[in-house]
Amino acid sequence: MTDENSRALYDRALSVMPGGVNSAVRAAIEPYPFFVQKGDGGHVIDADGNRYIDWVMGLGPLLLGHSLPEQVQAAIQKQASAGPMYGTPTEIEVDLAEFVVRHVPSVEKIRFVNSGTEATVSAVRLARGYTGRNKIVVMQGGYHGAQESTLVEGDAENPAPSSAGIPQSFAEHTLPVPFNDEAAVREVFDEHGDDIAAVLTEPILANYGIVHPEDGYHEFLREITAEHGSLLIFDEVITGFRVGGLGCAQSELGVIPDLTTFGKIIGGGFPVGAIGGRAEIIESFAPSGPVFQAGTFSGHPVTMAAGLETLQFAAENDVYNHVNDLGEQLRSGLTDIVADQAPSYTVTGTDSMFKVIFTRDGPGPDSLEEQCKTGCRQNPTCPRYDYCPKNSADVKNAETERWRRIFWGKMKAQDVFLSQNQFECQFVSYNHTEADVENTLEAYKNAL
Numbered sequence: 001m002t003d004e005n006s007r008a009l010y011d012r013a014l015s016v017m018p019g020g021v022n023s024a025v026r027a028a029i030e031p032y033p034f035f036v037q038k039g040d041g042g043h044v045i046d047a048d049g050n051r052y053i054d055w056v057m058g059l060g061p062l063l064l065g066h067s068l069p070e071q072v073q074a075a076i077q078k079q080a081s082a083g084p085m086y087g088t089p090t091e092i093e094v095d096l097a098e099f100v101v102r103h104v105p106s107v108e109k110i111r112f113v114n115s116g117t118e119a120t121v122s123a124v125r126l127a128r129g130y131t132g133r134n135k136i137v138v139m140q141g142g143y144h145g146a147q148e149s150t151l152v153e154g155d156a157e158n159p160a161p162s163s164a165g166i167p168q169s170f171a172e173h174t175l176p177v178p179f180n181d182e183a184a185v186r187e188v189f190d191e192h193g194d195d196i197a198a199v200l201t202e203p204i205l206a207n208y209g210i211v212h213p214e215d216g217y218h219e220f221l222r223e224i225t226a227e228h229g230s231l232l233i234f235d236e237v238i239t240g241f242r243v244g245g246l247g248c249a250q251s252e253l254g255v256i257p258d259l260t261t262f263g264k265i266i267g268g269g270f271p272v273g274a275i276g277g278r279a280e281i282i283e284s285f286a287p288s289g290p291v292f293q294a295g296t297f298s299g300h301p302v303t304m305a306a307g308l309e310t311l312q313f314a315a316e317n318d319v320y321n322h323v324n325d326l327g328e329q330l331r332s333g334l335t336d337i338v339a340d341q342a343p344s345y346t347v348t349g350t351d352s353m354f355k356v357i358f359t360r361d362g363p364g365p366d367s368l369e370e371q372c373k374t375g376c377r378q379n380p381t382c383p384r385y386d387y388c389p390k391n392s393a394d395v396k397n398a399e400t401e402r403w404r405r406i407f408w409g410k411m412k413a414q415d416v417f418l419s420q421n422q423f424e425c426q427f428v429s430y431n432h433t434e435a436d437v438e439n440t441l442e443a444y445k446n447a448l
């Protein structure tokens, strides 16, 4: 496998871009990232002509894969050739808004923005503006984009910025708690209940190895926020239009948040974010309300066309059956491999998401038949329940360094492109095939 062209491009990039990349995680690929020439179905081809089975899928947006159906391509091209954007409304924004309102239980109104980060920034400002309160509760290990209010580590007693450039005084308005820990949430509400604007959480932690909510956890968050006049915000940037199909994770969980943030799939592969929710709250955004929010590119017509056609295609074809079936094949194949070869590891995921977490303390070789069959949503009757990661500390405790060796060494060498580290999850697309699944499982078997 030659990589001369990627290497030369990386050298050029290093001299004009910090770390040679435009998003921090991309540089995690060692010894340097491969540069992509083009996508093809469920695969990408790099600048040296190497072809990889791609389970990264743009980090989530590409539900349909790299080869878009003709009708989706046509809609994007038609919109682009009508001039890219105008700074005044277009019909297609209304069409996509209506589609989302029709399908997602909690969404009565929606505002489109340009990234998941912008969506969570705006949702937090909206929650603060609507409630007149300052603090937000977040989950340790949850990711909500590169923004000041959520790049916070530590715990509710001692929150601290997790990046240089964020004042400690900002971090003090953020209260991180462990996921799946009801007592910790009760404690912060006992202490700060009157000043908590919102609890902001991914329905499933998808940026920390994939951690499922325990039964009843989101119902509990729904109740305690309502009781204290705080908002519940689901960050569905990853799970939206992936878990639970067009109804998103909230429809599968049966919990209706006040606000939902979207990104990724809703823009069909183009830059996007959105904040949806109860009409009364969303109306607090300017110009109908006092919470300022604006953007030159927001509701960009090409993005709206790509998002709408992608979702319409998914509504009219067996997209979710296909990706979820392949997801199940990957998870159950991986579960068997792990049971045979690395019984302490845990396979997580649901629908079209999957990940192997290098947990250290699985049930061990005596109970191989008890390895979980996945997508269990932390079902307490599962014999492996005790070993599933319940929060970010459990994932952090895994052999995260092993990712480098096994995945950058051994999976990439077998032409399989997996996510950059132990924490980011992996995605199945409509373009993936059973052959891709079989080849990937074979590669895992060799690598593990």
Ligand code: PMP
Pocket: 059, 115, 116, 117, 118, 120, 143, 144, 145, 146, 202, 207, 235, 236, 237, 238, 263, 264, 272
């Ligand atoms: N929220 C979640 C749950 C995410 O996974 C991400 C990005 N992976 C973001 C927000 C930020 O989105 P973006 O990278 O589009 O700014």
